[in-house]
Amino acid sequence: MPIPLYGFLQGDTVGLLILAEEGDTIQSLARKLQDAASLRVASRDRVQVVYNDKAMDPAITIAQAGFQALDRFDVISG
Amino acid sequence: MLSREEWLPLARKLDWDYSYVREEDVFPEVMSGHPWLPHAEWKDWEESFKTSYREYVDNQYEKDMAVQAVRDAVGRIENVQKLAAPWLNCLKVHAAALPLAEFTGVIGNLRGARFGRDSAWRTMATFGALDEYRHTQIPLLLFHPLVRLDSQFDWAHKFYHTNNWFSVAARHFFDELTVGQNAIEFHIATNFVFETGFTNLQFVGLASLAHESNDHMFERMVTSIQTDEARHAQIGPPVVATVMKHDPEYVQYLVDKWFWRNWRMFSILTGFSIDYLTALEQRPYSFKEFMEEWIIDQFLRTLDEYGLKKPWYWDILMDELDIYHHMIYASAYSYRATLWFNFVVPGPAERKWLRQKYPKYWDDMDAVWEQVSKRWRTVGPGAANEFAVHGAVMPTFCDLCQLPLSAGTPRKNTARVLVHEGRKYIFCSEPCQWIFLHEPARYASHKDVLKRVLSGEAPNQLPNLLTEYFNLTPDTWGKDAYSGNYDWLRPVAKNSAA
Numbered sequence: 001m002p003i004p005l006y007g008f009l010q011g012d013t014v015g016l017l018i019l020a021e022e023g024d025t026i027q028s029l030a031r032k033l034q035d036a037a038s039l040r041v042a043s044r045d046r047v048q049v050v051y052n053d054k055a056m057d058p059a060i061t062i063a064q065a066g067f068q069a070l071d072r073f074d075v076i077s078g
Numbered sequence: 079m080l081s082r083e084e085w086l087p088l089a090r091k092l093d094w095d096y097s098y099v100r101e102e103d104v105f106p107e108v109m110s111g112h113p114w115l116p117h118a119e120w121k122d123w124e125e126s127f128k129t130s131y132r133e134y135v136d137n138q139y140e141k142d143m144a145v146q147a148v149r150d151a152v153g154r155i156e157n158v159q160k161l162a163a164p165w166l167n168c169l170k171v172h173a174a175a176l177p178l179a180e181f182t183g184v185i186g187n188l189r190g191a192r193f194g195r196d197s198a199w200r201t202m203a204t205f206g207a208l209d210e211y212r213h214t215q216i217p218l219l220l221f222h223p224l225v226r227l228d229s230q231f232d233w234a235h236k237f238y239h240t241n242n243w244f245s246v247a248a249r250h251f252f253d254e255l256t257v258g259q260n261a262i263e264f265h266i267a268t269n270f271v272f273e274t275g276f277t278n279l280q281f282v283g284l285a286s287l288a289h290e291s292n293d294h295m296f297e298r299m300v301t302s303i304q305t306d307e308a309r310h311a312q313i314g315p316p317v318v319a320t321v322m323k324h325d326p327e328y329v330q331y332l333v334d335k336w337f338w339r340n341w342r343m344f345s346i347l348t349g350f351s352i353d354y355l356t357a358l359e360q361r362p363y364s365f366k367e368f369m370e371e372w373i374i375d376q377f378l379r380t381l382d383e384y385g386l387k388k389p390w391y392w393d394i395l396m397d398e399l400d401i402y403h404h405m406i407y408a409s410a411y412s413y414r415a416t417l418w419f420n421f422v423v424p425g426p427a428e429r430k431w432l433r434q435k436y437p438k439y440w441d442d443m444d445a446v447w448e449q450v451s452k453r454w455r456t457v458g459p460g461a462a463n464e465f466a467v468h469g470a471v472m473p474t475f476c477d478l479c480q481l482p483l484s485a486g487t488p489r490k491n492t493a494r495v496l497v498h499e500g501r502k503y504i505f506c507s508e509p510c511q512w513i514f515l516h517e518p519a520r521y522a523s524h525k526d527v528l529k530r531v532l533s534g535e536a537p538n539q540l541p542n543l544l545t546e547y548f549n550l551t552p553d554t555w556g557k558d559a560y561s562g563n564y565d566w567l568r569p570v571a572k573n574s575a576a
Contacts, residue, residue: 004532006474006483006493006495006504008483008491008493010488010489010490011442011445011446011488011489012446012488012491013404013405013406013408013409013443013446013484013488014405014409014412014473014474014482014483014484014491015473015474015482015483015484015491015493016469016471016472016473016474017471017472017473017474017528018471036469036470036471037471038449039412039449039450039453039467039468039469040408040412040446040449040450041445041446041449042445042449069502070495070502070504071495071502072493072494072495072504074491
């Protein structure tokens with residue numbers, strides 16, 4: 001069951017709905033948001049995912065990070 | 079026979095003491111509004127126009143004839159065809175947003191005409207209701223026939239009857255402002271904040287824009303409407319003055335809440351119109367300059383006059399003058415098929431002008447337009463490529479204003495998540511959350527478009543969402559006004575200078 005999340009990419013003008021799977025890594029979550037916003041924001045290689053004001057380890061899954069439906073996460077230059 | 083000066087004051091101030099019912103039952107608080115006060119507190123309610131019904135009808139007839147004459151002279155389809163493509167879309171925005179919103183104003187004014195607390199107030203609200211009928215009929219009369227020129231003008235009638243995301247936001251706003259409101263909040267929110275604060279002056283600005291754009295029909299229409307607004311907006315100040323004597327904190331709350339809610343709608347309608355949909359050489363000012371000169375200064379003077387303070391979020395609002403409508407416009411451009419009018423990409427000359435007018439955050443906005451332009455260059459111009467330069471993933475919306483989560487700056491979006499009574503909400507900004515928390519029962523059960531999609535009430539695939547839920551068709555959904563075919567986007571031939 002996908003988990004709907006509010007994703008905010010630094011440089012973008014609007015938040016986007018990202019449907020994540022529990023097993024998605026933080027890194028793949030960042031990639032999903034960058035792809036979704038690519039019309040407006042050029043892709044960057046080095047980014048960080050920030051969740052609850054903390055930078056997340058890119059290797060862990062969103063289940064391990066504790067993401068819940070309709071939470072906010074940010075992808076910022078890292 | 080009494081002279082006008084003798085009978086008009088008698089007719090306008092026709093209040094009496096009730097013998098068979100209590101005053102609280104004739105004017106219950108739920109309809110008349112808070113604070114409930116005996117009529118003695120309202121008996122000095124007064125406004126300066128003091129119009130009789132006969133004078134009202136004579137004046138309105140003259141104004142309608144003037145609009146009709148201009149329409150006959152310059153309002154034909156062949157005249158409209160000569161207007162610049164971006165401006166034509168400014169007309170479509172207003173053709174949809176204006177008429178039925180004005181009709182909700184009829185309902186609000188009729189509530190004031192029955193439940194206003196003094197007969198002079200009720201008389202003026204009756205004229206206000208007639209004004210708002212006129213403001214419904216005129217734009218429908220002028221705009222809807224243009225459907226023969228362009229099917230997007232069908233949204234003059236259709237807009238508020240759809241679940242289009244902007245329609246959902248506009249209904250959320252106008253339903254609360256006008257349709258479901260008690261008399262006191264309606265007249266403070268609508269006459270004192272919306273009309274005195276925004277639209278009365280907005281219409282002066284719009285008339286000036288229309289004049290510069292050679293659209294004399296629209297110029298005449300908004301000028302004619304503005305003269306009505308200037309009159310019936312006079313209901314608000316004496317209501318504010320009386321309530322200030324008894325519950326100033328409540329007035330401050332209403333002003334703070336409604337200035338913010340008005341700003342959200344106004345910045346989109348007028349911000350788009352001035353900074354993007356008016357040709358560069360015809361822009362008399364930027365949206366920010368217009369706000370500072372026409373709205374902000376006047377609003378602060380009015381607040382001071384009534385002993386009110388600046389809204390607590392004033393610094394946030396001042397910052398948004400530089401960025402909010404730009405964030406929304408870029409977002410809406412990239413989801414233009416979800417709307418009923420067409421958009422333009424600002425070219426190098428427009429972006430230079432925008433940088434000059436909005437230096438604070440323009441670097442970040444410019445990067446967005448550079449990326450959009452790059453996509454058009456990659457796929458090439460043409461209607462067939464529209465969806466290659468369009469968002470595919472669902473955008474998100476605020477649980478209060480129902481508009482996209484586009485507040486803050488590209489560097490830092492100000493959206494905030496709140497858990498309230500076990501349910502998760504998201505707001506675009508601190509003021510939207512503040513309004514929600516002040517009256518959660520009023521707002522909590524409403525679902526934004528995204529939550530309707532997630533709950534299965536609305537389709538989750540973009541084509542179905544557009545056609546089945548937003549009532550758009552390939553003919554009417556928004557496009558790039560030039561299909562990406564901009565001179566400045568064409569590659570320059572290497573030997574062109576030779």
